[in-house]
Structure formats: C-alpha cells, structure tokens
Amino acid sequence: MTAEEINWRALIVKNLIDRNRRETNSFNEIITQNNRLLDTTYELKSLNLKLSVENEQLRSGSTAPSNGTSAASAAKISHLESKLLAQQEQLTDLHKRKGENAQMIIDLNLKLEKQNKLLGEREATIADHIAVKSSLRAEVLMLTTSLQELKSLNSCLRDEHCALQLAFASLEEKLRKVQDENRTLVDRLIKYKAKDAEKLNEENESFLKIGKTLFRKRSDKMRKELEDAAREGVSRRSNSPVPALPDLERAGSLSDLTGNAKAAGFFSDGIPKRIHLKFDAHDGEVNAVRWSPVEPLVATGGADRKVNLWDVGKAKMEPRGILIGSNAAVNSVEFDSTGSMVLATSNDYASRVWTVSDQRLRHTLTGHSGKVMAAKFLGEPSKVVTGSHDRTLKIWDLRSRACVETKFAGSSCNDLVTTGTDVSGTTIISGHYDKKIRFWDTRTDCSANEIVLQGKITSLDLSKDCQYLLSCVRDDTIKLLDLRMNQIIKTFSNDNFKVSCDWSRVSFSRDTSRIAAGSNDGAIFIWNINGQLEGTLKENSPGGLFIRSAAAVTAVSWNPFSSVLATVDRAKTCIIWSSA
Numbered sequence: 001m002t003a004e005e006i007n008w009r010a011l012i013v014k015n016l017i018d019r020n021r022r023e024t025n026s027f028n029e030i031i032t033q034n035n036r037l038l039d040t041t042y043e044l045k046s047l048n049l050k051l052s053v054e055n056e057q058l059r060s061g062s063t064a065p066s067n068g069t070s071a072a073s074a075a076k077i078s079h080l081e082s083k084l085l086a087q088q089e090q091l092t093d094l095h096k097r098k099g100e101n102a103q104m105i106i107d108l109n110l111k112l113e114k115q116n117k118l119l120g121e122r123e124a125t126i127a128d129h130i131a132v133k134s135s136l137r138a139e140v141l142m143l144t145t146s147l148q149e150l151k152s153l154n155s156c157l158r159d160e161h162c163a164l165q166l167a168f169a170s171l172e173e174k175l176r177k178v179q180d181e182n183r184t185l186v187d188r189l190i191k192y193k194a195k196d197a198e199k200l201n202e203e204n205e206s207f208l209k210i211g212k213t214l215f216r217k218r219s220d221k222m223r224k225e226l227e228d229a230a231r232e233g234v235s236r237r238s239n240s241p242v243p244a245l246p247d248l249e250r251a252g253s254l255s256d257l258t259g260n261a262k263a264a265g266f267f268s269d270g271i272p273k274r275i276h277l278k279f280d281a282h283d284g285e286v287n288a289v290r291w292s293p294v295e296p297l298v299a300t301g302g303a304d305r306k307v308n309l310w311d312v313g314k315a316k317m318e319p320r321g322i323l324i325g326s327n328a329a330v331n332s333v334e335f336d337s338t339g340s341m342v343l344a345t346s347n348d349y350a351s352r353v354w355t356v357s358d359q360r361l362r363h364t365l366t367g368h369s370g371k372v373m374a375a376k377f378l379g380e381p382s383k384v385v386t387g388s389h390d391r392t393l394k395i396w397d398l399r400s401r402a403c404v405e406t407k408f409a410g411s412s413c414n415d416l417v418t419t420g421t422d423v424s425g426t427t428i429i430s431g432h433y434d435k436k437i438r439f440w441d442t443r444t445d446c447s448a449n450e451i452v453l454q455g456k457i458t459s460l461d462l463s464k465d466c467q468y469l470l471s472c473v474r475d476d477t478i479k480l481l482d483l484r485m486n487q488i489i490k491t492f493s494n495d496n497f498k499v500s501c502d503w504s505r506v507s508f509s510r511d512t513s514r515i516a517a518g519s520n521d522g523a524i525f526i527w528n529i530n531g532q533l534e535g536t537l538k539e540n541s542p543g544g545l546f547i548r549s550a551a552a553v554t555a556v557s558w559n560p561f562s563s564v565l566a567t568v569d570r571a572k573t574c575i576i577w578s579s580a
Helices: 003-059 067-232 245-263
Strands: 274-280 286-291 297-302 307-311 318-323 330-335 341-346 350-355 361-366 372-377 383-388 392-397 402-408 413-419 427-432 436-441 447-452 457-462 468-473 477-482 487-492 514-518 524-528 533-537 553-558 565-569 573-578
Touching (some): 003 067, 286 553, 297 573, 307 341, 341 372, 350 372, 350 383, 383 413, 392 413, 427 457, 436 457, 514 553, 514 565
Parallel strands (some): 330 372, 372 413
Antiparallel strands (some): 274 573, 330 341, 350 361, 372 383, 383 392, 392 402, 413 427, 427 436, 457 468, 468 477, 477 487, 514 524, 553 565
C-alpha cells in the first residue's frame, strides 16, 4: 500500500471522528438528563410499590385501634397519600418528558440516516475523483514522455536540417564552380568553332573556285553530247520506268524492314504464343513499357533511373539508346504521335522529354510536390499533362516550358489518358487512389464527371476510337467502360489473376478485340472483348499458350500494328511475345 493511500485513509477516519464528535456533543446533556429521569422513574416506581404495600398493610391492620393510634395512622396515611399523589404527578411529568425525549431521539436518528446517506454519496464522489485523478496523472505522464520524444526528434531534425543546409551550401558552391567552368569551356568552344568556321569558309571558297572551273568544263562537254545526240536522233529515255537512286534505296530499306518484321511475326493477328525476344532491360525493377507508333521500337523505364530504347524488329534485340536525366525511378513512358519524342515520369517529382533521334534531354518539367505517376501528350506534341501523388494534374506548354494550368483532383493520380486531337476540346481521364475515375475538360477548372469503382485504380487505357476505357482496379478486376454511356459494360476477372502493384498497367490490342494484363504470380492473362479468357501466357511450359515470366508483371503493351505483345516485370526482364 502506497503512502498516498495511507494518507487519504487516515484523513477519512479523522474526518469521521470529527463529524461524530461534532454531531454528538450537542446531544450529550439531553441523553444525560434522560438517563437521570429514567433512574428517578425507577426509584419512584419502587417507592410507589413500597408505599402501596405499606398502605395495604395499614388498611388491613388492626381492626380496633385506639383513638390515639387511629389518629396517628390516619395522619400518616394522609401524608403518604399526598406524597403518593405528588409522586404520581411527578411520574406523569417524567413520562411526558420521556416521550418528548424519545421523539427527539427519533428525529435525530432520521437526521443521522440522512447524514450517513450524504456521507456515502460524498465518499462515492471522492472515489470517482480519485479515479479521474489517477487517469489524469497517467495521461500527464504519457504526454510528458511524448513531449520529451518530440523534443528529441525536433533536436534530431534540426541537426539534420543544419547538415542538409551545409551540404546544400557546399553543392551550391560546387554548382557555381561547375557553371563557371562550363562558361569557360563554352567560350573556348565558341572560339574553336569560330576558327573551324573560318577554315571551312576558306576551304569552301577554294573549292568553289575549283568547282566552277570543273562545272564549266562538264557543262560544255554535256552540251556537246546533247547536240550530238539530237543530231543522231537517239532517245535517252527507256520505255520501262526506272526509279531514281533515292527511291531505290528507300524501297530497299522498306523491303528489309518488312522482311525483318515478318520474320518476327509483327504482321500476325493471332494470340501471342511464344517468346520472340527476352532480355534484361534494366539493372532493377522495370516499371513501364511502350511501343513506338511508327517503328518496332520499345521504350522501357525502370528503377535504375533510366529510359532504354530497344530495336526489336529483327530476330535479335539491338539497343537503340539510353535516355538519362532522371534522379529517381521512372514510373511511366510515352511516345508522341510521330514517334520522335519520349515522355517519362519519375519519383523525383518531375517529368522529362527526350528526342529519339539524338537521345537528348529537351525538357524537364518540375512543379509537383509528389512523385509523378503518369504523363501523356495532350492533343499536340507541344502540350503535356501529368498526374502526381500530390493530388493534382498539371498541363504544361513545352514551348514556354511552364505549367499553364493545375487541376486539383483531391486524390493521388495513378494513371491518365487523353481523348481528342484538338487541344481546345481535349478531355483528360484520370484514375485515382480514392477509387474514382475523373473526367476533365481542358476548358474548365473542375471535374466534369466521375465514376466510382470498387477499388483504387492502377491504370487506364483508351481504345483507338475513344469509345471504350479500360481500367485496372486493385480489387483484382479489370473494368471496361463505354464512354458514350458513362457506365461499366464488362468486368474481367479470374481466380488466379492478382494485380501486382498500384501502378500495374493493362492494355488494349490494336483492334480493341482483346485486352492483356499481368498478374502478381508472373502470368499474363489475355481476354477477348466479350469477357472470355483466351489464354494465360507462362514461360517454359509446352503447349504454346502457357508461358510465365520470372516475377510479378508490372506493365504490358500491344504493338500498334500487330498482335505482338511486350511485357516487363520486377525481375529486370522485358519479353516480346509473338504468335508466329
């Protein structure tokens, strides 16, 4: 038992003793007097009994007393009777006072019961207060501990902030030095270029002088030959058309490209059945894959902060280039409609645009406060829309390299698609963490419409005619929406199909007749548009349609001209599937 419990128990006992003393002292005299009256009553009763006995003895005494004795006895009897009468009156008075004292005792007992009841209520209140006090003390102790932890955390964060400030200052100093060195190198390069230009101009002038002489000689010779041919009447033209040299070269290259594509099964329309190519695309997980709209070129983005280009139109994979510049993992990749630019998003809160021909970084779009999960070209290659975990969508103008509009969605955006070719009338469709698909008109600031699904949306894909929308949902289903009716018309699911991650990408085939999706167990599921499962691709299994990748599939993409399918997974692998 603690000292505190002993103290409050002693305090309660002391209070009870004081209250008993305070409430009984005022009745001590009454009780004493009542006891005295009771004693006197008992004495008078005994005396009365004794006198009664003596009276009876006197009445039944001698029958013939003498006159003197009779007079003495009569006087004595009269005295006793008067004394008895006085005693009876006194006894009556005592009985009356006894009744009054009894009524007073009853009243005091009732008052005592009320006081005891009030005391019980106050004791219960004291117990409640003690319990509240104990809980408050525990809460104070917990808050004190939390305050100390917060103080230590705040101190740690301050130290980290100071360290980061020092590192930032050091990096700024390095940046200034590098910029100064870069300016110096640029100045030197300009000087060297100027010298080269002067030398080139001198060589061109000398070449032009020589060329003019040669051109004059050749012109004279050609004029002479033409005159001779005219005189002889010989025609230099052939009856059968012969293409010019550039046309022949173009025809040859196109024939080579067609032959390679046919060899790879790029013009087949069947279901993919076998692995055409398999290669390690990145040094870490591969998060995204996309086909070029103009050639058999595949772009992949991975956790190693790179976007890799792969030429897969031949029997052997050939690396086309590496697009660098991201400071964190790449989440999505996208080609523009001409296939000349690649757009990629990253976990470093930025999006970037490269040109395919020279593989140079052209634009870096920064402004989001969370990782950017998806980006698309908006109508024309000079407009881009991005969706981020900071719950916003931003529209960028690549000509001014600035954000021209921000749309506040209220939930993290995992993927988006765009419809229409006219920028003024383009619609943006975004899928979000709060299980909603939102429709945005670029001419207004707020959402034009929204559809609620049963789980958070991981990806969206739009059919070529912009009439159907494919949505992958985290409840392991894929929803097909008719945008003309704004409602779900088909649900694709399977007991073995499990969505692998929050950015798992699904895709329409080129003719919108099939859909493909990767599962968490490495399988690739292919449904037809009517909801029937046509095949499950798994690796190293005989029988054609049963091929499985080594790890969870994160993204799939159909070739825009055939049934060739590209898939990537978390095991750094990219696989090209074909039906031939």
